[in-house]
Amino acid sequence: MSRWTRWWPSGLSSRRSGLARVVLANTSARVAAIVGLAAATIVVAQVGGPADVGVYALLRMIPGLVGVLAVGGLPGALGYFLSEPRRSTPRLWPTLFAILACGSVLGVLVWLVATPLLASTFFPGDSTTTIGWAGATVASQLLLTIGKTSLQGLQDRRGGDLVIAAEELAFLPCYVVPVALGVHGTPALVVGLLLADLLVAVEAWRRVARRTGWRPGLHALHGGPRTGRPRADLAREVLTYGVRGQVGGMITLLNLRLDFAVLGAMAGPAVLGTYAVASKYAELLRLPGTALTWVCYPMLAGMRPDDASRQARRLVAPALVANLVAAAPFLLLAGPVTNLLYGHRFDGAVAPARVLIAGMLLGSAAGVASGFLYGRGRPGLNSWALGLGLAVTVVLDLLLIPAYGVMGAAVASTTTYLLADAALVWLLLRVSDRTAGQAGEPTTVPAPT
Numbered sequence: 001m002s003r004w005t006r007w008w009p010s011g012l013s014s015r016r017s018g019l020a021r022v023v024l025a026n027t028s029a030r031v032a033a034i035v036g037l038a039a040a041t042i043v044v045a046q047v048g049g050p051a052d053v054g055v056y057a058l059l060r061m062i063p064g065l066v067g068v069l070a071v072g073g074l075p076g077a078l079g080y081f082l083s084e085p086r087r088s089t090p091r092l093w094p095t096l097f098a099i100l101a102c103g104s105v106l107g108v109l110v111w112l113v114a115t116p117l118l119a120s121t122f123f124p125g126d127s128t129t130t131i132g133w134a135g136a137t138v139a140s141q142l143l144l145t146i147g148k149t150s151l152q153g154l155q156d157r158r159g160g161d162l163v164i165a166a167e168e169l170a171f172l173p174c175y176v177v178p179v180a181l182g183v184h185g186t187p188a189l190v191v192g193l194l195l196a197d198l199l200v201a202v203e204a205w206r207r208v209a210r211r212t213g214w215r216p217g218l219h220a221l222h223g224g225p226r227t228g229r230p231r232a233d234l235a236r237e238v239l240t241y242g243v244r245g246q247v248g249g250m251i252t253l254l255n256l257r258l259d260f261a262v263l264g265a266m267a268g269p270a271v272l273g274t275y276a277v278a279s280k281y282a283e284l285l286r287l288p289g290t291a292l293t294w295v296c297y298p299m300l301a302g303m304r305p306d307d308a309s310r311q312a313r314r315l316v317a318p319a320l321v322a323n324l325v326a327a328a329p330f331l332l333l334a335g336p337v338t339n340l341l342y343g344h345r346f347d348g349a350v351a352p353a354r355v356l357i358a359g360m361l362l363g364s365a366a367g368v369a370s371g372f373l374y375g376r377g378r379p380g381l382n383s384w385a386l387g388l389g390l391a392v393t394v395v396l397d398l399l400l401i402p403a404y405g406v407m408g409a410a411v412a413s414t415t416t417y418l419l420a421d422a423a424l425v426w427l428l429l430r431v432s433d434r435t436a437g438q439a440g441e442p443t444t445v446p447a448p449t
Contacts, residue, residue, distance in 0.1 A: 022157060022295050023288065023291050023292055023295050025157065025158075025161055026157070026160075026161055026164070026291035026294065026295055027287050027288050027291040028161070029160075029161035029162070029164040029165040030164055030165075030287040030290060030291060031284070031287060032164075032165035032168075032169065033164055033165050033167065033168035033169065034168070034280070034283075034284055034287070035169075036165070036168035036169035036170075036171065036172065037168045037171075037280060038280065038341060039172055040056070040168070040171045040172045040175065041053055041056065041276070041277065041280070041342075042341055042342065043172060043175065043176070044056050044175070044189070045273070045342060045345075045346075047179060047184065047188075048184065048185060049273075049345075050271075050272075050273030050274060050345070050346075051125070051273065052185065052186075052189065052273075053272075053273030053276055053277070054271075054272035054273040054276060055123060055126075055185075055186050055189060056189050056276075057272065057273070057276040058122050058123070058272075059134060059137065059186075059189055059190065059193055060193070062118070062122070063107075063111065063134065063135070063137040063138040063141055064138075064141045064145070066107050066110055066111055066138050067103065067104070067107045067138045067139070067141050067142040067145070068142070068145070069107075070103040070104070070106040070107035070110065070138070070142075071099055071100060071102075071103030071104075071107075071142060071146075071242070072099065072103065072238075072239040072242045072243050073239075073241075073242030073243050073244075074096070074099050074100065074103065074146060074238065074239075074242050075145050075146060075148075075149040075242075076149075076242055076374070076379065077238050077239075077241045077242035078096075078146070078149045078150055078152070078153040079149065079152055079153040079294070079297045079298045079301060079374060079375070080153075080241060080297075080301055080374065080375070080377065081096075081153070081238055081241070082150060082153030082154050082298075083153060083155075083298050083301040083302045084302050087153075087154070089234065090231070091228050091229070091230065091231045091234065092234065093212075094228055094229065094230045094231075095230040095231050095234045095235050095238065096146075096150075096238070097230070098230035098235065099230075099235060099238065099239065100142065100143070100146050103142060104138070104139040104142050104143070105139075107138040107139065107142065108135050108136070108138050108139055110138075111132075111134075111135030111138050112132055112135050115128050115131050115132045115135070116128055118131055119131040123186065125185075125186075126185070126186045130186050130187055130190070131186075133187075133190055134186070134190045136190075136194055137190065137193050137194050137197060140193070140194050140197035140198055140201065141197055143197065143198070143201040143205075144163075144167060144197045144198075144200055144201040144204060147163065147201050147204030147205045147207075147208055148160060148163045148164065148167070148204055150204075150208045151163060151204060151207055151208060151211070152294050152297075152298060153298055154208065154211045154212070155298055156207060156208075156211045157295075159204070159207040159208075159211070160294075162203070162207075163200060163203065163204045163207075166200045166203065167196070167197070167200045170195075170196035170199050170200050171192055171193060171196040172192075174191070174192040174193075174195035174196040174199070175188060175189065175191075175192030175193075175196075176192075177191070177192070177195070178191040178192060241377075241379065244379045244380045244383065271405065271406060274346055274348045274349050274406060275349070275352060275406045275409055275410075277338065277342055277346050277349040277353075278338075278349035278350070278352040278353035278356060278406070278410065279352075279353075279356060279413075281330075281334060281337065281338065281349070281353045282330070282353050282354075282356030282357045282359070282360060283356075283360070284330065285323065285326060285327060285330050285357055285360040285363065286360045286363040288319070288322065288323065288326075288363070288364045288367070289319070289323070289360075289363035289364040289365070289366055289367030289368075290363075290367060291367070292315070292319060292364055292367035292368050292371060293367040293368075293370045293371040293374070294371070295371070296311075296312065296315070296367075296368055296371025296372060296375060297370075297371040297374045297375045298375070299311075299371075299375070300312060300371060300372055300375030300376065301374070301375035301376070301377075303375075305376065308372065308375060308376060308432075309372075309431075309432035309433075310432075312368055312369070312371070312372040312428055312432055313428070313429070313432050315368045316365050316368055316369070316425060316428065316429075317365075319364035319365045319367065319368050320362065320364060320365040322364060323360070323361055323362070323363060323364040323365070324361060327357055327358075327360070327361055330357050331354055331357055334350050334353045334354050334357070335350045338350050338353065348406060349406075351407065351410075352406050352407055352409070352410035353410075355407070355410040355411060355414050356410050356413060356414055358414050358418075359413055359414030359415070359416070359417035359418055360417060361418070362417070362418060362421035362422060362425065363417070363421060365421065365424075365425050366420070366421035366422075366424040366425060368428065369382075369424035369425050369427060369428035370382050370424055372428050372431075372432070373424075373427065373428070373431070376431070378431065381427050381431065382424065382427075384423075384427075385420055385423035385424045385426075385427055386420050386423075386424075388419060388420060388423055389416040389417070389419050389420030389423070390416070390420075392412075392415060392416050392419055393412060393413070393416040396408075396411070396412030396415060396416070397409065397412045399412075400412050
């Protein structure tokens with residue numbers, strides 16, 4: 001048995017597939033998604049230039065953030081509540097669907113109310129009507145995201161990987177359709193995003209239904225939860241966990257994208273488009289860490305505390321070494337890859353990309369730490385570490401972006417990434433040292449009598 005295989009607990013996969021194989025599959029799916037995103041960015045850049053690239057980046061970020069906040073961090077809670085034995089909780093699925101439906105409506109309404117502010121701040125070249133219609137992507141992104149994270153929580157790793165890749169790959173053909181019909185600019189981007197979300201969401205939920213054994217007309221789901229009225233007590237528990245975790249998720253998104261917002265507001269979409277190219281290239285190095293988080297999260301959630309601690313600690317060092325080794329070619333290829341894919345109009349993205357790569361060096365080790373904290377029911381600690389990084393992000397963005405533009409944003413983000421990732425690793429080592437940590441033990445909410 002290989003060293004990698006020993007890291008994967010028995011009973012969770014076949015003997016021949018170890019953690020390395022699972023993480024590689026998930027990383028490959030994320031690479032495919034990045035390739036799809038890069039291809040879409042190239043086409044958008046050719047059709048509409050850097051300004052449309054900046055609008056595309058904002059439309060991928062802001063509706064998703066609004067939606068996840070509206071459902072109280074539900075995506076981050078699914079890995080916990082869909083792990084064994086919690087997935088057998090009575091009326092779990094009706095409760096989850098109710099949260100999704102109410103959150104979708106709330107998110108769209110919030111977007112519509114904020115449309116004038118959004119249009120004037122981030123989309124000055126577009127009408128409020130166009131930006132208002134973009135609010136539909138709040139609901140479509142939520143439907144897709146909940147389907148994807150449900151597959152991950154149910155440990156349908158192949159299905160989850162398929163959706164991860166498809167959600168980015170689907171945009172380009174969906175964007176080409178309105179462009180071919182003579183629609184350009186932000187309206188074409190909105191239509192493309194909406195169509196892509198809905199197409200991939202259908203496949204995600206089809207796989208969820210197959211995984212759970214749910215069929216139209218049946219009154220039970222595999223594992224015990226029955227259809228019926230949502231449970232208020234269970235909704236509170238899911239939302240409590242979700243909000244605790246979503247503080248960290250929101251902070252992660254802000255750490256990754258606050259520089260986008262500040263740079264877009266101060267310098268305009270064209271400058272933001274250049275920075276988006278640099279950021280997306282550098283974030284390729286963070287893919288293994290993200291994969292480790294979402295592979296380790298459901299795996300460790302179903303393990304005993306001492307076993308989970310031991311497995312997580314054993315992963316940190318090799319994850320860190322692998323990331324350091326992978327960083328070298330990323331640094332060397334930043335210039336050639338950017339010029340090959342985007343042309344000389346985006347030469348200004350090369351130097352920021354190299355700075356951002358330095359900020360990704362601890363990403364894989366931090367990915368293990370996040371998966372451990374989520375899996376042991378301690379999402380608040382994850383949020384605490386990321387909150388430290390956000391405080392630094394806000395200060396450095398406001399100090400450096402006005403003076404140094406794109407390069408200031410890159411330096412601010414790199415500092416934030418390193419600080420937050422180091423804090424996560426420290427928390428993993430500290431929490432896993434405690435042998436009496438029963439606070440994170442799994443719980444199943446009983447049905448009300």
